[in-house]
Amino acid sequence: MAQEKSGLNEAINETVDWETLVIEPSKICRAPKLDGEEVDSQNLALKLNNIDAYYGKVQALRRVSFGVPTGAIVSLLGANGAGKSTTLRVISGMVKAANGDVELFGEKIVHISPEKIVARGLIHVPEGRQVFPELTVEENLKIGSYSVKQNNKERAESIDIVYTFFPKLKQRRNQIGQTLSGGEQQMLAIGRGLMAKPKVLLLDEPSLGLAPVIVKEIFEMLKNLNKQTGMTILLVEQNASKALKISHFGFVLETGKIVMGDKAQVLLANEDIKKAYLGGH
Amino acid sequence: MTTFISTIFGLAGMLFFFLAFIKDKPSTKRTYKMLAGAFILLFPFIMTSWVQGINTALVYAILAIGLNILLGNAGQISLGHAAFYAVGAYISSALVLHAELPLFLSILLAGIGTAIVGFLLGTPVLRLKGHFLGIATLGLHVLIYNLVKDKLKGVVFGASAKMPEVHKISYLTKSWEYSLKNSLSSLDYQIEILGKSKPFYYDFVDTITKSIGQITEYFIIFVILVLLVYMARNILRTKVGRALAALRDSEVAARMLGVNIAIFKNIAFGLSAFYAGIAGAIYAHTTGALDETSFELTISLMILAMIIIGGIATIQGAIIGAFFFQVLNMQVIPLIFSSGKGQMLGSTIMGLCVVLAVIFVPKGIVYMLWQMKIKLTQKRS
C-alpha cells in the first residue's frame, strides 16, 4: 500500500514537472506575419497533444505538444536522440504513441493506419532515402501515387509537376534508382512523396550525406515548393541554421521534450540556440 | 478422475513456467522457478499418458535449438535438417551395434561425428546464399534420405531396421521394472487371499510400473537437453556466438573486424549438425524404428515451423516451439478427434495453427511474452 502511494506521488510530480515544459500550440503560433508571407497561425494543419512514445522500455517522447500552421515550414531541432525522428514517425503512424493525440486538420489520426494517413494528405519522407533500386525514376514516382486514386492523366500531370521542381529527375527519367547519385536519390524520394499530392509533407534529414552544392539545391527547392503550392512542411534537420533560414517557425526538442518554440528568426538570433545547435559562429 | 488431476496439474505447471518467465521481482521469480522445477520432477509420475509425447518433444527441442543456431543466430537457412538427424541416428546405431561402444559414449560420438559431417558439407553448400542455400540443403536431404533407404539401413541393421531392446535407454531400468512388477503381482495375490478391495494407490503404482521405461527416458533426455541448452547459451554469448550474429547482421562489417566468415559459416553448420546428431542418436535409442520414413522432409519443415512459432534466434523460442507443436500434435488434437478421420482433420488444424501463429505472432511466442513483460514493467513504473 505504501509503495503504491509513493508511486502515485511520483506520477504527480512528473506531471507537474512536465506541465511547465509543455508548450501550448496556441501560445506558440501567435506570430502570423513573416517576411511578408501570411501564415494563419490559428489554422493548424497538424497539432500534437501530449504525445508519449516508447521504444521497448525506453521512453523516446515525453508529453510532446506543438502545432504546425497550415502553409508554414516548421523545423524541428535538437540533438541526436532528442526524439525528432520519432516525432515524425508518430505523426505518420509508423510508431504508435502510448498516450496523446495527433490531429491532422482537426481530425484525430492517432489510431489510423499509416496508409490511411497518407490518403488524408500527409506524406512522410523518411531518413536514408530508400528508393526502389531496380525501378526507373519514373516507375519510382508512379509508386508514389498508388496510395491515392489517380487516373493515367492525373498521374502524368503529377509527374510533370515533380519534374518542374526537379528538372534533374526528368533528365534521368529512364535510369534505375540505384544508379542515381545520393542527391538525385534524395530528390527522387521527395518527388515520390509529392506524387500523392500531399497537403502536409514530413521530411527527415533531407541533407543527410549530401554534398554542399546539392544541399543548397534541395533547400532552395523546398522554399519554392512551399511558396508556390502552399504546402505545409515539417522538417527535421541537423543542419539547423540552414533549416531555420527557410522556416517560419522552429521547435527545439531535448531528451524527448519540447523545450522551446518560436518564430524561426527569433530562434536564429537566440544566443542559447546558437550555442547549442548552430555551432555558435 | 486421473485425467482430471493430470489436466489440472499440467495447467498449473504451464502457469508456473509463465509466471517464472514474466515476473521481475527476484524473490517471486525464484519461487515460481522452484515450482516449475518441482513440476518437471513430478510430471512423469502424474501425467503418465503424456510422457511418451513429451519425450519426443524434448528430442525435437534439441533439433530445434540446433537449427535455430544456424538459422536464427547465423542467418543461414537449412531446409534439409532431418538429414543430420538421420546421420546422428545411424552413427550411434553403428557404434553400438558394430563397435559395441557404451550407449552414452555412442550418443556423444554421434553428435561429434555429425558435426564433422556438417562442417565438411558446409564448405560447398554455404558458398550459396538465401534461396539457393535453401535448395542446396534440400538436395542434401534427398541425398542422405536415399542413402539411408538404399544402403545404410541394410549395412547397419541387417534386414530389420530396428534397434534391439538391449540398446535402448529404457533398458537401463529394465531390472527395476521387473522387480516392481513382481512385488505388484505379489500384492495382487495377497489382496486376492484376503478378499479385500485393492488399496487406493494400486492403480497409481500400476500405471507407473507400466511406464517406467518412458520415465527413465524422460529424465535422461531432459538432463541431456539441459546440458545442451547450457552449452548453446554459453557458445552464443561468447566469441563464436557473437561472430555468427555478426555475419548474419552484416557480412561486410564482420569481415572488416577480422571474422573469417567462410569458416564461421562452417562452424554454424557444424554446431547445428552436432545438435541434430545428438537428437538423432537419442531418437535411435528410444523409438528404435529407423527406416527412412523417420527422416522425411516433413521433419525438416516441422522443425523450421517450430522455430518460427517459438521465436527465432532464441533458445527458449526453440524449446517453446517444439513443445507447442508436440502438445498440439500428440495430445490436444487426438483429444478432440479420436477417430481415424479426425487424424486427417487434425493435421489440417495443425497447418491452420501455423498460419495463424505467423499472422498474429510473427516474431514468435517468446517475443510476445517479452512484449507482455515490458508492458507490465511499464505499467508499474
Add this chain to the structure above:
Amino acid sequence: MALLEIKDLVMRFGGLTAIDHLNMKIEEGTIVALIGPNGAGKSTFFNCVTRIYEVTNGELYFNNEDLRKYDPHEIIKLGIARSFQNLELFDNLTVLNNLLVAQHLKIKPVKTPGVGGILSFFSDMFLLPSTKKVEKEAVMEALKILDLLGLRGIENLLVSILPYGTRKLIELARALITKPKFLMLDEPAAGLNEKEKKELGILLKRIRDELGITLLVIEHDMSLVMSISEYIYVLSFGKPIAEGKPSEVQNNPAVIEAYLGKEEE
C-alpha cells in the same frame, strides 16, 4: 615512406569506371580528407583499400605491405579499421555486443598456438574461468571507449533503436576499439547537429594526437573538413580533380564548381 600509398588505382565495374587513375600518399600521423560530389567514388575507394573490391589495376601499399596479398578479414590485422557510409552495425545486437564483436581477434581464452582456437571454444562452451577473464577484460575495454566518446549508459540498448548520429558514433567506437594504426571514416558527421559536429572535430583531433592514429575521412561538412584536415583530396566522377592544403582546395575553381557551389552569403 608513407603509411598508405596508392599508385595509379583503377576500379571498373563492367563499363563504368568508378575510380580513374588515383594516386595517394598518406603520411603517418596526419588527418587527410577525401571529398567530392555524391557518386564520385569515395566509398568505392574505401572498399578497394579494405579489399572488398578486387581492384582492376594499380598498386596499394600499407606500411610497405602489398595489400593485394590479403583477404578482407585479414586487413584488420595490419591495423586498418573503417566505418561505413550507410551504417553496417550489427542491428540485432546491443551496443556492448557490437563492441565485443570488434574485439573478435583479441578475445582468446586459450592462447596455445595451433589448437588454441579449439580449446578456447571448449572454454567458452563451459564458461571456464579463462573465458570469464577475457570476456570481462573485453567488456571493460568497450566501456572505456564508450566513456571516451561520451556514450556511457546506452551499452545495453539494441543498436537499431538508436538515432542515426549515435549509431555513427558507435561505428566510430567499434573501429577504435580494434586499436588501429589507420582509421578510415565514411561521413562520420552525418546525422550530427552543428554543435555535435564541432565536438566530433575535437574528438578526431584527440584520436590522432593521443592515440597516434592516422585518419582518412570522407565528409561533406566543409567546416569540419577545413578545421581538422591537413591535406585534402578531391574526387569527381572517379577522377582526382584537386589535392592540397585546405586553403588551396577551398579556392580551387574546379572544386567550387563541382562540389562546393557558389557562396551566396
